[in-house]
Amino acid sequence: MNKYKNIKESFLNNFKDFENQLNGESKSDFHKIRKDAIKHFAELDFPNNKNEEWRYTNISPFLKQRFSLPENHINLDQINVSKYILKDIDAYIMVFINGKFFSKLSQLNNVQNGIKIKSISHCIKNNDNNLLKYLGKYVDYKNDIFSSLSTAFTTDGAFISIADNCIVDKPVYLLYLTLANNVEIQTQPRNLIVAGKNSQLTIIEQFSSTDNSTYFTNTITELILQENAVIDHIKVQEESRNAFHIARMEVDQERSSNFTSHLVSIGAKLSRNDLNSKFNDEGSEAMLNGLFLIEDDQLFDVHSFIDHANANCNSHEHYKGIMDDNSRGVFNGKIMVRKDAQKTNAFQENNNILLSENALINTKPQLEIFADDVKCSHGATIGQLDNDAKFYLKSRGIGEEASKVILLHAFASDVVNLIKVDKVKNYAEEIITKRINTRVKGN
Amino acid sequence: MLLEIKDLHAKVEGKEILKGINLNINKGEVHAIMGPNGSGKSTLAQALAGREEYEITKGKVIYNGKNLLELSPEDRAREGLFLAFQYPIEIPGVSNTNLLKTAMNEIRKYRGEEELDAMEFLTLLKEKMKVVELDQSLISRAVNEGFSGGEKKKNEIFQMAVLEPKLSILDETDSGLDIDALRVVANGVNKLKSDENAIIVVTHYQRLLNYIVPDFVHVLYKGKIVKSGGKELALELEDKGYDWLKVDNVQVAG
Numbered sequence: 001m002n003k004y005k006n007i008k009e010s011f012l013n014n015f016k017d018f019e020n021q022l023n024g025e026s027k028s029d030f031h032k033i034r035k036d037a038i039k040h041f042a043e044l045d046f047p048n049n050k051n052e053e054w055r056y057t058n059i060s061p062f063l064k065q066r067f068s069l070p071e072n073h074i075n076l077d078q079i080n081v082s083k084y085i086l087k088d089i090d091a092y093i094m095v096f097i098n099g100k101f102f103s104k105l106s107q108l109n110n111v112q113n114g115i116k117i118k119s120i121s122h123c124i125k126n127n128d129n130n131l132l133k134y135l136g137k138y139v140d141y142k143n144d145i146f147s148s149l150s151t152a153f154t155t156d157g158a159f160i161s162i163a164d165n166c167i168v169d170k171p172v173y174l175l176y177l178t179l180a181n182n183v184e185i186q187t188q189p190r191n192l193i194v195a196g197k198n199s200q201l202t203i204i205e206q207f208s209s210t211d212n213s214t215y216f217t218n219t220i221t222e223l224i225l226q227e228n229a230v231i232d233h234i235k236v237q238e239e240s241r242n243a244f245h246i247a248r249m250e251v252d253q254e255r256s257s258n259f260t261s262h263l264v265s266i267g268a269k270l271s272r273n274d275l276n277s278k279f280n281d282e283g284s285e286a287m288l289n290g291l292f293l294i295e296d297d298q299l300f301d302v303h304s305f306i307d308h309a310n311a312n313c314n315s316h317e318h319y320k321g322i323m324d325d326n327s328r329g330v331f332n333g334k335i336m337v338r339k340d341a342q343k344t345n346a347f348q349e350n351n352n353i354l355l356s357e358n359a360l361i362n363t364k365p366q367l368e369i370f371a372d373d374v375k376c377s378h379g380a381t382i383g384q385l386d387n388d389a390k391f392y393l394k395s396r397g398i399g400e401e402a403s404k405v406i407l408l409h410a411f412a413s414d415v416v417n418l419i420k421v422d423k424v425k426n427y428a429e430e431i432i433t434k435r436i437n438t439r440v441k442g443n
Numbered sequence: 444m445l446l447e448i449k450d451l452h453a454k455v456e457g458k459e460i461l462k463g464i465n466l467n468i469n470k471g472e473v474h475a476i477m478g479p480n481g482s483g484k485s486t487l488a489q490a491l492a493g494r495e496e497y498e499i500t501k502g503k504v505i506y507n508g509k510n511l512l513e514l515s516p517e518d519r520a521r522e523g524l525f526l527a528f529q530y531p532i533e534i535p536g537v538s539n540t541n542l543l544k545t546a547m548n549e550i551r552k553y554r555g556e557e558e559l560d561a562m563e564f565l566t567l568l569k570e571k572m573k574v575v576e577l578d579q580s581l582i583s584r585a586v587n588e589g590f591s592g593g594e595k596k597k598n599e600i601f602q603m604a605v606l607e608p609k610l611s612i613l614d615e616t617d618s619g620l621d622i623d624a625l626r627v628v629a630n631g632v633n634k635l636k637s638d639e640n641a642i643i644v645v646t647h648y649q650r651l652l653n654y655i656v657p658d659f660v661h662v663l664y665k666g667k668i669v670k671s672g673g674k675e676l677a678l679e680l681e682d683k684g685y686d687w688l689k690v691d692n693v694q695v696a697g
Binding site for chain 2: 208236388390392393394397398400406409410413414
């Protein structure tokens with residue numbers, strides 16, 4: 001299996017195979033970006049614990065892997081895709097299997113005027129000018145190895161553009177389903193969302209797997225919010241427990257725009273989430289919420305970076321984790337308040353519950369403040385379940401297990417309750433309940 | 444006899460707080476336990492409810508024919524023991540309704556009874572809310588979170604009303620209550636009083652006992668009951684304070 005001496009070589013070789021499969025598309029404009037990206041990839045090194053941004057996230061299990069490109073042909077008869085789609089959700093639905101868009105499985109009929117939902121593959125083939133104007137411009141693929149890798153192999157994903165003043169009537173829901181069948185495949189879901197002035201959009205990304213295969217998802221979403229735009233982003237990550245999930249979100253915010261992110265993360269062996277938001281002008285807001293539940297040897301890492309480059313902006317960050325067994329959690333919240341960013345309001349909090357003695361969280365607020373008239377706060381808590389609360393519940397006749405379930409739920413609830421799409425909120429509740437119940441009863 | 448405490452000794456953080464409590468309680472009775480600060484009143488209440496930090500070093504407690512000290516806190520509750528907390532705990536994220544529904548069903552399961560359906564449960568809640576004049580909005584809110592002192596205490600008695608315990612221990616339920624709230628809470632307790640249950644009222648002041656009239660009053664001092672009497676003992680304490688009891692050679696009552 002290890003015919004390549006290291007993972008990097010295997011990716012470089014995959015890229016040759018990838019190019020050979022492209023036929024005419026290798027002449028597309030976007031392919032130039034891919035080639036640029038692979039060039040940078042070849043020059044960059046995978047991070048180790050000496051790299052400050054990866055200090056607590058050990059990727060050596062990833063480095064041992066050798067991934068391959070997914071088969072072009074997917075036999076859809078072998079799975080019932082509909083069971084992976086959120087039930088009864090009223091949304092524009094795009095279904096991707098092994099990173100590839102399947103229009104037959106999607107629901108993009110009668111799309112409202114003012115919103116364009118296209119697959120990235122379609123846009124690349126057609127040298128879509130609008131796509132080329134934005135794609136890859138917000139991600140630093142020249143310096144970040146995972147971004148360069150993802151960009152080099154980018155084939156598909158969602159390109160959503162919303163006209164000025166368009167309030168999108170229902171969410172856009174992207175399901176990324178991996179059907180790996182025990183082949184260690186790599187996929188690079190790529191999304192580009194451009195929200196025009198005064199527009200509003202809710203977007204849902206879900207990452208699921210049909211089985212417990214080992215595979216690699218390396219996804220990037222670029223979001224551009226023009227003046228006064230509102231985007232509510234929800235991500236549910238329930239990849240295979242053997243999967244590697246590397247995700248980056250780059251948010252670019254113009255004046256008075258409003259961005260919200262909700263992350264519910266329970267899957268993958270190793271998941272790393274980079275969320276960057278930049279305020280290009282005044283009056284904007286970013287709210288980042290997240291909940292992760294990890295167990296066994298799972299590792300979850302969220303690195304956020306909010307760049308208060310301008311005055312009068314607010315950011316609000318709250319991540320919560322429940323960790324069991326030997327799991328590892330990493331939270332790094334960087335807030336940069338630049339010199340002219342007066343009247344900045346930045347709030348950050350990370351709360352964690354460790355259910356076992358071997359679980360570990362590394363939490364690090366990183367505030368760099370160069371303006372003098374700002375309000376910034378941060379806090380982190382690490383603890384077990386509150387004994388007083390537990391005794392109170394028990395004194396009402398509620399047993400050990402039920403008390404734990406109730407308290408873990410309560411801990412998780414405030415983050416989940418912020419999800420505004422009921423179907424997603426309920427689903428998040430459901431998977432959290434399932435996880436908590438098995439956890440508590442298994443102990 | 445509903446409760447029989449014999450020579451109960453208990454330690455908290457290595458320090459002996461209860462030094463030989465003896466107390467007998469029958470159904471239909473209301474007992475007041477009074478005493479100065481630090482005498483062990485709350486320790487006794489919490490120890491009876493099964494708080495793990497309170498280590499029982501000696502003695503026994505027979506509750507309704509069972510060895511209480513062998514039961515887990517939840518089983519004590521399921522057997523009909525209820526503690527109204529001096530400082531009710533705030534539990535963000537758990538609604539009052541959810542707590543009570545889970546409690547009800549856990550108790551019913553223990554007793555081999557069917558779970559209540561949603562309608563029956565709601566009807567029951569509405570009926571019991573009247574007992575303590577609890578504002579309807581409070582039952583869907585997170586347990587005690589952001590409740591005023593009075594609301595918290597009302598909520599304790601509301602829970603008591605719903606769970607219908609055989610033995611209720613009210614731990615300084617009067618502390619932090621204004622006179623109106625005190626009357627409401629006391630009226631609630633009186634409505635719940637019957638020949639089939641018993642109530643222990645732990646209090647520092649006589650004030651509450653004007654409303655919940657005890658059959659017996661016990662004075663706890665330095666971890667022992669140093670005097671027992673009828674309701675007139677409470678008045679005497681109000682009048683004279685506790686100092687006249689704080690003589691070390693005082694006769695230990697049984």
